[in-house]
Amino acid sequence: MSTPEPSPTGAPAAPPSSDAERPPAQLELADVVKRYPGAAEATIDGLSLVVPAGEILVLVGPSGCGKTTAMRMVNRMIEPTSGRILIDGRPNTDRPAADLRREIGYVIQQTGLFPHRTIAENVATVPRLLGWPRARIDARTTELLELVGLDPELAGRYPAQLSGGQRQRVGVARALAVDPPLMLMDEPFGAIDPITRERLQNEFLRLQGTVRRTIVFVTHDIDEAIKMGDRIAVMRPGGHLAQYATPAELLLSPADEFVEQFVGADRALKRLALARVRDLALEPVVRVRYGDPVGWVREQLQASDGPVVPYPLVVDADGRPLAWLDEDDLRGERVADGVGSVVATVERDDVLRDAFSDVLAHRVQYAAVVDGAGAVIGVLSSDAVARELAPGPAPARPLDAPAGPGAAA
């Protein structure tokens, strides 16, 4: 589970527009097979999985693994050869396909925005199909544009007048229009430059924290899968499900060689993308001010019990980090103004991967962890990160004689 960031300044929780608010749906695929006539191999071969309501399922795999086919069978853009697809326990074949699709959000890579309709008209597509009254459509459109971070001024523009990132946001807003219990997203950020993609991913996760839809998300990018997914279904060519697991499980224990290869040799590092600084135990640090007596600083370093960061940290009056001091800086009577080396500063909510990268980029391999106000609350060390990556609980005393499994009991 990705944890939604607590962001009081972020998008305001969408005020439930009366009857629009609907609970997310559970999705179940039961032994779904798709075989095209004349094809030697099935495109989807007996796919079964359950996506709990409100979670993001990522279908990931190399090209030709059937991930898009699997997604398109949910809203019957492709009809399965056999098997059942249940939405909240209800087969998706129990009503006309067009009716079903109006209940399922649909986002595709090329956005598929209607070039001949304005942004507002695009967003209003499904509400109009469902015959919502004009006033309700207008209110919902404005609400949605704000929700996906678009200036309502853009409502009257045409898609060609927007940037790629803006168009993709409109695509998401359009898919969310009737608050569908289920959403399908086919490589929604695939055609976007890396910087914008990263931002859209983050925004989307934050949005998902607010709207909590059940989402089927297709990508070929394992990093995106790990970032976006509550659960990941790794597909193998031939339409087989290679592994269905949470991102952490997938990285920690790939089911077989295929998954291991697909996940990549750097899977230990990838796990860093799943954790945040606050998930690790922070280390205590000796805080000093410029002008403190050097003798007192040395005393503090020795006096603290337990492991402590070997460098004193200079802070300002508000507790904000200024510099690390080393032996060379602790000369003379008092700590001289402006001495010391640069401090890497990370926040509690930072993704561990980014924080670790920051630590590695500095001479002192410790980062000051600060709270919202910028005051130091502890220190993140590269050792702590390494411990986080090692599988299983770390042995307390690595050099102890091995104890038999029953010895402790």
Added chain:
Amino acid sequence: MSGPLPPLAQAGEGFVRDRDAGSGASCVADDGVCPGWIVDHLDRYADPLARHVLLTVVAIAIGFAISFSLGLLAHRRRWLVAPIVQVTGILYTIPSLALFFLLLPITGRGFLTAEIALVSYTLLIIFRNVVTGLDGVPPDVVDAARGMGLDERQVLWQVQIPLALPEIAAGLRIAATTTVGLASLAFFAGAGGLGDPIYADPNFKSNVLVAGGLCVLLAIVLDLAILGAQRLLTPWTRRAVAG
């Protein structure tokens, strides 16, 4: 039809051939371009012009109705495209005069004969543009439309046809211009039009200039009218594209 064929064209029927030279008689006698005469006799061309407009507009309207229907049909059933292009291509190739002759025993002289020929010439142009236009609709847009729950009729009328409009309008413009030109031959089928005055006195430069000029003017006006209608119907094609 029995009996001898009526003559194909009776030159200048219904058109006042009398040059009625008042002022500038020498210019008129020399078959020259005589501004005075032109100004005095412009009203003579009103009826042929109205007739020419009618011939053209009716041909375009009927041609569009047929081609558009065929285009929609062929868009669904792709195998129809080749035979339709072949048949309309053959119609397009028959010289219009020959077609008038061929039709005379069946439909006789008059408006109907002219229209059949004129409509035949529009079919290939409009049909091909309708099909090209529908084919040119981006597949992701159609996919998204279906995926959001538009049924096939809604996809066609709300997405595919609007997006094919610029291409369809381009076909209509070519067809309109071509038809204005061909309609000046309609007089051979006894259907009137601006061909009437031209053939009534083909040596008189003033006459040919006015009648021919009106043809050109009509072609331009129709072209601009269709272009204007297209611009009105497809506002999204006019907006500047943002970076």
